[in-house]
Amino acid sequence: xxxxxxxxxxxxxxxxxxxxxxxxxxxxxxxxxxxxxxxxxxxxxxxxxxxxxxxxxxxxxxxxxxxxxxxxxxxxxxxxxxxxxxxxxxxxxxxxxxxxxxxxxxxxxxxxxxxxxxxxxxxxxxxxxxxxxxxxxxxxxxxxxxxxxxxxxxxxxxxxxxxxxxxxxxxxxxxxxxxxxxxxxxxxxxxxxxxxxxxxxxxxxxxxxxxxxxxxxxxxxxxxxxxxxxxxxxxxxxxxxxxxxxxxxxxxxxxxxxxxxxxxxxxxxxxxxxxxxxxxxxxxxxxxxxxxxxxxxxxxxxxxxxxxxxxxxxxxxxxxxxxxxxxxxxxxxxxxxxxxxxxxxxxxxxxxxxxxxxxxxxxxxxxxxxx
Amino acid sequence: xxxxxxxxxxxxxxxxxxxxxxxxxxxxxxxxxxxxxxxxxxxxxxxxxxxxxxxxxxxxxxxxxxxxxxxxxxxxxxxxxxxxxxxxxxxxxxxxxxxxxxxxxxxxxxxxxxxxxxxxxxxxxxxxxxxxxxxxxxxxxxxxxxxxxxxxxxxxxxxxxxxxxxxxxxxxxxxxxxxxxxxxxxxxxxxxxxxxxxxxxxxxxxxxxxxxxxxxxxxxxxxxxxxxxxxxxxxxxxxxxxxxxxxxxxxxxxxxxxxxxxxxxxxxxxxxxxxxxxxxxxxxxxxxxxxxxxxxxxxxxxxxxxxxxxxxxxxxxxxxxxxxxxxxxxxxxxxxxxxxxxxxxxxxxxxxxxxxxxxxxxxxxxxxxxx
Numbered sequence: 193x194x195x196x197x198x199x200x201x202x203x204x205x206x207x208x209x210x211x212x213x214x215x216x217x218x219x220x221x222x223x224x225x226x227x228x229x230x231x232x233x234x235x236x237x238x239x240x241x242x243x244x245x246x247x248x249x250x251x252x253x254x255x256x257x258x259x260x261x262x263x264x265x266x267x268x269x270x271x272x273x274x275x276x277x278x279x280x281x282x283x284x285x286x287x288x289x290x291x292x293x294x295x296x297x298x299x300x301x302x303x304x305x306x307x308x309x310x311x312x313x314x315x316x317x318x319x320x321x322x323x324x325x326x327x328x329x330x331x332x333x334x335x336x337x338x339x340x341x342x343x344x345x346x347x348x349x350x351x352x353x354x355x356x357x358x359x360x361x362x363x364x365x366x367x368x369x370x371x372x373x374x375x376x377x378x379x380x381x382x383x384x385x386x387x388x389x390x391x392x393x394x395x396x397x398x399x400x401x402x403x404x405x406x407x408x409x410x411x412x413x414x415x416x417x418x419x420x421x422x423x424x425x426x427x428x429x430x431x432x433x434x435x436x437x438x439x440x441x442x443x444x445x446x447x448x449x450x451x452x453x454x455x456x457x458x459x460x461x462x463x464x465x466x467x468x469x470x471x472x473x474x475x476x477x478x479x480x481x482x483x484x485x486x487x488x489x490x491x492x493x494x495x496x497x498x499x500x501x502x503x504x505x506x507x508x509x510x511x512x513x514x515x516x517x518x519x520x521x522x523x524x525x526x527x528x529x530x531x532x533x534x535x536x537x538x539x540x541x542x543x544x545x546x547x548x549x550x551x552x553x554x555x556x557x558x559x560x561x562x563x
Numbered sequence: 564x565x566x567x568x569x570x571x572x573x574x575x576x577x578x579x580x581x582x583x584x585x586x587x588x589x590x591x592x593x594x595x596x597x598x599x600x601x602x603x604x605x606x607x608x609x610x611x612x613x614x615x616x617x618x619x620x621x622x623x624x625x626x627x628x629x630x631x632x633x634x635x636x637x638x639x640x641x642x643x644x645x646x647x648x649x650x651x652x653x654x655x656x657x658x659x660x661x662x663x664x665x666x667x668x669x670x671x672x673x674x675x676x677x678x679x680x681x682x683x684x685x686x687x688x689x690x691x692x693x694x695x696x697x698x699x700x701x702x703x704x705x706x707x708x709x710x711x712x713x714x715x716x717x718x719x720x721x722x723x724x725x726x727x728x729x730x731x732x733x734x735x736x737x738x739x740x741x742x743x744x745x746x747x748x749x750x751x752x753x754x755x756x757x758x759x760x761x762x763x764x765x766x767x768x769x770x771x772x773x774x775x776x777x778x779x780x781x782x783x784x785x786x787x788x789x790x791x792x793x794x795x796x797x798x799x800x801x802x803x804x805x806x807x808x809x810x811x812x813x814x815x816x817x818x819x820x821x822x823x824x825x826x827x828x829x830x831x832x833x834x835x836x837x838x839x840x841x842x843x844x845x846x847x848x849x850x851x852x853x854x855x856x857x858x859x860x861x862x863x864x865x866x867x868x869x870x871x872x873x874x875x876x877x878x879x880x881x882x883x884x885x886x887x888x889x890x891x892x893x894x895x896x897x898x899x900x901x902x903x904x905x906x907x908x909x910x911x912x913x914x915x916x917x918x919x920x921x922x923x924x925x926x927x928x929x930x931x932x933x934x
Contacts, residue, residue: 196607200594222593223571225765227894260631263811267792295791394596396814420666421638440634443767523598
């Protein structure tokens with residue numbers, strides 16, 4: 193029979209994720225499958241937890257990869273913390289803030305939203321005002337809005353919540369492994385990420401971390417978590433403690449790959465990884481501006497790993513992306529929601545963030561746009 | 564840094580899953596990652612759907628792999644079909660029936676359970692009696708109880724439900740790809756499986772199939788599905804139709820692996836695959852009986868892919884399994900729940916179901932038990 197896998201080419205992944213995967217991570221992925229209760233696999237689980245603590249800058253014992261993609265991590269954070277009618281404040285300035293609103297509403301939370309223009313950051317004074325007038329059980333925000341390229345002031349919001357009993361829930365899907373994510377220092381209670389962004393592992397896992405007070409709240413819920421698969425009180429028994437209790441069969445090979453990708457980050461050194469992202473970002477912005485292209489986000493609020501530029505007048509959005517993919521073997525991202533047809537998104541995530549990749553996409557855009 | 568992955572050995576996986584993975588599936592797993600909206604990846608998604616239709620014996624257009632392990636498939640079937648206070652009947656004769664009860668209860672269903680002794684099948688007359696006295700929105704049963712090795716009479720129960728408006732929900736995690744699963748012919752409305760059993764792909768995906776009437780019920784719900792990640796009405800827009808709408812980032816490489824594993828089954832021919840499972844099962848039972856070991860399940864109700872045998876008197880449960888793993892590089896499964904310490908479970912799933920593997924485990928048991 194025809195096998196479509198034989199048609200797979202090496203595409204330079206410069207979209208909003210997945211990012212390019214290092215050879216050693218592919219090699220890890222295809223190591224022999226072990227049983228999910230195998231003693232060696234349990235040692236590997238423990239190593240993954242330890243490496244996540246380093247990368248997430250936390251001591252939270254409830255720090256594990258969830259067996260699903262980033263959105264499963266979002267679901268995990270909300271479904272464990274929300275009980276019916278809990279007041280939740282969500283700060284929205286892109287697709288992923290909107291998604292949080294949908295996820296929390298489905299779970300029966302009373303959701304308040306503060307919306308900000310897409311392409312601009314969350315404004316602290318509006319948040320402060322809101323927190324003065326109402327009490328929330330959860331405040332949720334996206335650190336790196338992948339749909340726009342905006343970095344939100346997660347550290348500053350954390351300071352506002354100090355001493356309050358509000359749980360602080362942060363989406364670090366695109367930020368983790370590319371810029372600093374200081375879970376404990378910022379007072380984050382529930383954080384989730386994805387394997388396929390700056391961690392440069394294929395998609396399929398979502399690392400999460402819960403503070404001890406958040407975990408206590410989960411263990412002390414009035415009602416059972418309405419999601420057996422993502423119930424942290426069950427997951428802790430498989431991922432922690434001396435006698436591991438079978439919950440579900442972990443995605444063994446994906447966990448090998450995550451382990452290897454975390455090792456690579458720790459070996460390179462987190463400072464170096466961040467600098468590499470920042471340097472590539474500067475190189476890209478300079479190059480784009482030299483081509484007369486304009487960035488969506490103002491310099492102070494730009495993410496290094498997700499660069500949104502306005503589609504220049506006269507350029508064919510889908511046509512340019514199609515030529516990049518077919519002729520140059522480069523993937524970049526389209527705009528979403530109100531930014532569809534208006535911006536392109538160039539990812540510089542993890543292993544993709546290399547000067548030679550920046551030069552390659554700049555060269556291709558120069559040729560295609562005739563600039 | 565020390566890399567634990569270097570310690571991974573080639574273990575013969577004869578437990579309750581994961582099963583052994585063919586070389587071509589490992590190779591598929593480590594193909595270059597494509598974007599989740601890449602045209603070639605979308606073609607691969609379409610091929611996976613087509614192959615699932617063949618293996619599941621269905622024409623259901625809603626037939627896709629869920630981005631999570633088998634338990635996420637269970638969650639998907641219940642969370643999409645159950646609305647608060649819906650009456651649900653669950654037939655229980657092992658761990659996975661029990662799990663269904665927990666999953667459905669958490670979602671607010673009014674759950675009735677019929678329990679049967681572990682190691683024996685669901686009794687049809689008790690089901691029939693129950694269906695006469697009460698009306699259910701959903702009847703759920705496990706086809707192949709992995710915790711005991713019992714095959715439940717899924718076809719016969721399907722016949723009882725003919726003409727009724729009860730949705731028929733079947734767990735085919737361990738049966739799919741090893742024995743016949745005739746989704747349409749048996750009148751199944753919601754079926755889920757797992758990648759790591761008889762499909763011989765690593766764990767991480769759960770193929771599901773929904774009948775058209777079940778899908779209509781999902782699309783016509785009174786309330787939104789309380790789980791954004793697993794909401795079929797959103798998943799259909801990414802997996803089906805002409806214009807694919809981004810939902811979550813699919814586990815790209817795992818889907819390559821599932822594609823390859825399904826291709827292998829279709830290429831071998833399903834009849835041949837079933838015969839291979841049956842032949843290996845017979846060879847194993849004969850060998851075990853020749854060693855004086857007794858099977859838990861009576862011959863008529865045994866699964867070929869999961870063989871439960873009583874631990875012989877005087878044998879050290881954990882000690883024997885540890886020696887098998889460490890000295891012979893063979894994994895077999897322990898008993899669960901009331902069968903813990905009483906049985907061992909030997910899996911003959913997918914690629915594991917080869918006569919040479921049967922002979923290897925028989926030889927090892929003979930030596931260790933001194934028989």
